[in-house]
């Protein structure tokens with residue numbers, strides 16, 4: 001085998017709670033993650049040289065070791081020396097710095113691709129152990145589907161997926177740093193924590209309508225204060241028929257959940273036709289084949 005192509009899927013957080021700040025500066029979380037049917041594509045080709053080159057369709061993305069694809073190659077190489085060089089082509093469709101784990105998904109797909117290309121035979125668990133070195137969302141991006149995530153994101157318990165629905169993603173043109181959002185979260189007495197246990201129960205019962213009112217993201221308290229446009233998009237989505245609308249991850253992407261395809265398409269058309277400069281994508285949950 002000389003080359004391989006992998007798909008790198010985006011995620012949304014159906015629920016996101018932060019439990020405590022850890023001595024290492026990271027935070028213990030309790031989150032419900034769901035893969036969505038939106039992916040980047042990564043092609044990895046062996047070359048007879050030693051160098052690794054990454055190319056992407058987005059001129060503004062770094063292609064050196066600041067790119068998570070490049071970093072994933074380095075982490076893989078530290079553990080499993082590979083002699084050939086690599087030409088990697090990254091076709092991005094997941095909005096960048098959006099709260100959709102685009103970079104983490106690319107890192108996960110790169111690890112998977114290298115494991116297949118070089119037939120290193122690593123198990124999913126072993127890949128996940130490499131993945132956590134690259135970012136807190138990478139283990140989930142390797143596992144995919146739906147999961148309850150704890151620790152800093154590396155402890156994963158698989159769950160049944162969110163019941164069939166349409167998911168509208170709207171990313172406003174504002175930039176958010178995940179580090180900044182965590183650093184500015186104030187875990188005081190007044191803050192409302194999502195009821196993650198009840199969300200798990202609703203998912204196990206395949207009950208979309210029990211799940212919807214429970215969906216909350218504690219990081220909204222930081223990002224929405226700085227970018228009120230997020231609250232406006234949530235309001236507009238709900239007024240257009242979304243059962244609920246929530247920020248994903250540290251933001252700024254807002255997603256709306258629809259049980260009605262026509263309403264979802266109408267809301268998509270509204271956001272898309274506006275000149276607000278949003279990135280707008282209509283998608284659905286994605287579960288990998290078993």
Ligand SMILES: C[C@](O)(CO)[C@H](O)COP(=O)(O)OP(=O)(O)OC[C@H]1O[C@@H](n2ccc(N)nc2=O)[C@H](O)[C@@H]1O
Pocket residue numbers: 013016025026027028029031099101104134135136137138151152153178179180182183249250
């Ligand atoms: C917001 C989420 O996307 C929700 O899924 C994740 O919790 C963040 O995952 P991620 O972007 O892969 O995170 P990383 O790249 O590992 O970390 C970025 C920064 O976020 C903060 N961070 C991240 C994860 C975590 N559990 N606690 C944190 O405090 C740290 O300051 C870190 O420097």
Ligand SMILES: Nc1ncnc2c1ncn2[C@@H]1O[C@H](COP(=O)(O)OP(=O)(O)OP(=O)(O)O)[C@@H](O)[C@H]1O
Pocket residue numbers: 061062066067068069095096097098099100101102103104106107137178249250251
């Ligand atoms: N392959 C990549 N794809 C996207 N961004 C990348 C990649 N590699 C490095 N980056 C850098 O990482 C930063 C965050 O991008 P990313 O799209 O992963 O954010 P995100 O969707 O908010 O992630 P998360 O939801 O995990 O917090 C960007 O500023 C970008 O320059």
